[in-house]
Amino acid sequence: MAAARWRSAAVAAIAAAGPGGGGPGRALRSGSASEPVPMPLSGPVAPATAALYVHWPYCRKRCFYCSFNKYVVPAVDEAAMGACLVHEARTLLRLSQVQSVTSVFFGGGTPSLASPRTIAAVLEGVAGAVHLPAGTEITLEANPSSSDTQHLADFKAAGVNRLSIGVQSLNDAELRLLGREHTAAEARSTVEVARRLFPGRTSLDLIFGLPGQSQEAWTRGLEEALGLSDDHISLYQLTLERGTLLAAQVWGGALPTPTQDLLADMYQAARAVLVAAGFRHYEVSNFARKGALSTHNLSYWRAEQYIGVGPGAHGRFVPQGEGSCCREARVQTLEPDAWMQEVQSRGHGTRRRVVLSPLEQLEEVLVLGLRTDEGITHARWQHVSPHLSLEAVFGAPGEAKALQQQGWLVLDSNGLRCTWEGLAVLDSLLPDLLCQLQRCWAPPATPVHHTSGTVAAGP
Structure with missing residues (x-):
């Protein structure tokens, strides 16, 4: 394995979703801890199913590293917000004409x-609009500071069956550095309660690469978290985002930042520790054992159809209710009050929509699918590109063939995927692969037109 490639790009491919499990309400930037913005498959007939993401935009405080679409307000009109979430979910589900939510x-x-x-009302609204099968994975992001035993039990009674807990660290000094509300003791207590209520379905989020953090401190924290954890762990490299307090402190020289070599070592050490403990490294940032993979997040990485509800949420689906057969990328209005006004007036708060070309969808299938250990199957690729196979694009002489010969990629009867070494340096592989895809791509006879801007009133 080339040391230069490992050192220059080791953790650049780590982010899949923001700390807490993330969601399509968060934009993806290379190497950030933000949620992916995948573009799903297209085909002659839209799938009858979709995943559903629901964005709750409020927090009690803004953590020092956070640049997500969240708001700290004196009071929340929860009745109005809840009603709008139900209204928009039902509108977009009807517009998509999906029959079942996965x-x-x-x-x-x-x-x-x-x-x-409020959570129960949203789920009841969804179940009243489409089929919501019994046992469907229903995940809630939870912070230890707002998750006492009774509250979590009430969420379970409301229909939640999986928790993603924003632990981030089990070290009080690190939590203060991040601006988190909770203490390490509160995090431990919350995880223990969650595991009793949601056995096998409790996920922990951890952040590494903090200013001044050593590899030894990270490894100790990870091992402690491993002893506390259930069967799913998500790891995220801290990314300094413009406009955040932590970024200002580091860039101003008040705090140190880890070197790229140290970040690479932290990530590699974490992979080794978790795999040795029986976890499957099934996605760049995510580890699961006993089959506890996140069904919802797999829908992003497999480029399946999903609907985003709530301020700033993203969605990718075919609006068949408008007579369309084209897959669209949709973004909801960011600011909660403006979003609620739009939902109340026209049923949804979609601010921007873009029709995705087949090439754009293939690029996203490639970028997102290679994040997983399963990679991209021939069937998934062919669903978007029936005229150009994986073998035709990446089996021919060129960059992809060279990456296979160097041990970064595998192309076989199962499809295209990264090797163990390649998964850690994915971002350094993607430019070559994207260039090869673009050279091989033959556009369809009928051009696909892009539209963007504020949409007209919905159904």
């Missing part, structure tokens, strides 16, 4: 600040 993810913000009654 998973629901409540992200934020801090959705554990919402009332369990």
Whole structure:
């Protein structure tokens, strides 16, 4: 394995979703801890199913590293927000004409600040619009500071069956550095309660690469978290985001930042520790054992159809209710009050929509699919590109063939995927692969037109 490639790009491919499990309400930037913005498959007939992401935009405070779409306000009109979430969900489900929802993810913000009654109302609204099968994965992001035993039990009664807990660290000094509300003791207590209520379905989020953090401190913290954890762990490299307090402190010289070599060592050490403990490294940032993979997040990485509800949420689906057969990328209005006004007046708060070309969708299938250990199957690729196979694009002489010969990629009867070494340096592989895809791509006879801007009133 080339040391230069490892050192220059080791953790650049780590982010899949923001700390807390993330969701399509968060934009993806290379190497950030933000949620992916995947573009789903297209085909002659839209899938009859979709995942559903619901964004709760409010927090009690803004953490020092956070640049997500969240708001700290004196008071929340929860009745109005809840009603609008139900209204928009039903509108977009009707517009998509999906028959069944495969998973629901409540992200934020801090959705554990919402009332369990609000969560129940959203789920009831969804179940009244489409089929919501019994046992469907329904995840709620929860912070230890807003997740006492009774509150979590009430969420379970409301229909939640999986928790993603924003632990981030089990070290009080690190938590203060990040600006988190909770203490390490509160985090431990919350995880223990969650595991009793949601056995096998409690995920922990951890952040590494903090200013001044050593590899030894990170490894100790990870091992402690491993002893506390259930069967799913998400790891995120801290990314300094413009406009955040932590970025200003580091860039101003008040705090140190780890070197790229140290970040690479932290990530590699974490992979080794977790795999040795029986976890499958099934996605760049995510580890699961006993089959506890996140169904919802897999829908992003597999480029499946999903619907984003709530301020700033992203969605990718075919609006068949408008007579369309084209897959669209949609973004909801960011600011909660403006979003609520739009939902109340026209049923949804979609601010921007873009028709995705087949090439754009293939690029996203490639970028997102290679994040997983399963990679991209021939069937998934062919669904978007029936005229140009994986073998035709990446089996021919060129960059992809060279990456296979160097041990970064595998192309076989199962499809295209990264090797163990390649998964850690994915971002350094993608430019070559994207260039090869673009050279091989033959556009369809009928051009696809792009539109963007504020949409007209919805159904």
